[in-house]
């Protein structure tokens with residue numbers, strides 16, 4: 001047996017690694033200090049909700065929706081604590097923000113207990129959302145949905161903060177009704193490859209309401225339908241970024257299935273405005289946030305090809321390939337957004353064509369941009385960026 005592989009041996013390199021970890025941990029503790037909850041100083045919920053300078057925690061803040069939300073909240077003048085495990089979320093998605101004084105970035109996996117952060121509101125968006133990512137480690141996805149959500153709820157409880165949970169259209173499964181109203185209970189396969197996400201989000205909704213029931217915690221549930229836009233990396237794996245990235249690279253657009261699956265794609269700024277309106281509202285039941293314009297997947301392919309052609313990428317006509325449809329891929333997904341219109345006064349405003357054009361321009365602009373490693377690690381698995 002190679003003695004170097006036995007676990008009780010401590011090699012010199014490990015000693016120095018441990019030392020570095022301790023130093024990083026101390027540094028991180030110093031950075032965390034200002035967020036440690038002091039109950040006597042804590043403002044009441046009502047007094048802080050109308051302020052523009054709230055401290056807001058965005059879990060999953062380096063993800064596609066999270067990074068767009070952080071951007072928006074910073075522009076609104078809030079202090080933002082961005083928390084992300086950076087397993088799916090990309091450091092590059094927040095590189096342009098890290099120098100801002102009112103942003104703090106923490107590397108933290110929400111399945112681990114959370115330090116006492118003092119915040120007024122929590123947007124809990126931390127979970128891989130692309131089937132490619134959430135199916136890679138279904139156990140971790142389930143843990144993130146259940147344990148992670150419970151850790152966020154406990155944090156909200158300690159702070160007396162309002163928490164918005166990002167649920168999903170996937171909780172309706174392969175829907176038997178269309179469009180899907182919030183009252184529809186869904187048609188979900190509890191053991192298929194998507195179940196870790198679908199059932200995970202369902203149990204997380206249930207957990208949010210259990211906390212509301214038991215502890216009067218103030219929760220908001222947004223069921224988000226197929227968002228896309230700038231900030232969704234080419235590697236995301238969802239259809240819009242896959243199609244646009246393929247078009248930019250002059251590759252065929254690959255449809256999984258026969259192209260007849262129906263989705264409704266919402267542009268990211270519409271989604272963010274839906275989330276912030278929901279957070280500011282008094283409505284605590286689940287609410288659909290989506291665009292109700294129907295689009296078959298093959299129609300989306302044509303929209304992307306048209307946009308690419310307009311932008312000077314030629315020769316894409318009929319460059320579509322087909323491959324096997326994923327198991328349990330929902331046939332027909334369309335949000336019923338009457339409730340969001342009525343209760344939040346919200347409806348999507350960006351057309352599919354405009355949104356695809358903007359996303360196309362963004363993906364084109366970041367081609368060749370390499371990731372800059374601005375986020376420093378700490379030994380405890382938490383990271384703080386210098387503000």
Ligand SMILES: O=C(O)[C@H]1O[C@H](OP(=O)(O)OP(=O)(O)OC[C@H]2O[C@@H](n3ccc(=O)[nH]c3=O)[C@H](O)[C@@H]2O)[C@H](O)[C@@H](O)[C@@H]1O
Nearest residue numbers: 129131168170225226227238239242254255256261297329
């Ligand atoms: O973005 C979302 O809101 C949702 O995206 C996925 O749900 P899905 O609708 O399956 O999203 P995509 O992976 O983008 O697939 C949409 C359709 O396009 C097809 N597709 C996907 C990728 C691709 O390269 N080509 C392609 O034809 C899929 O088979 C599916 O029919 C996730 O499962 C949800 O968690 C998430 O909430």
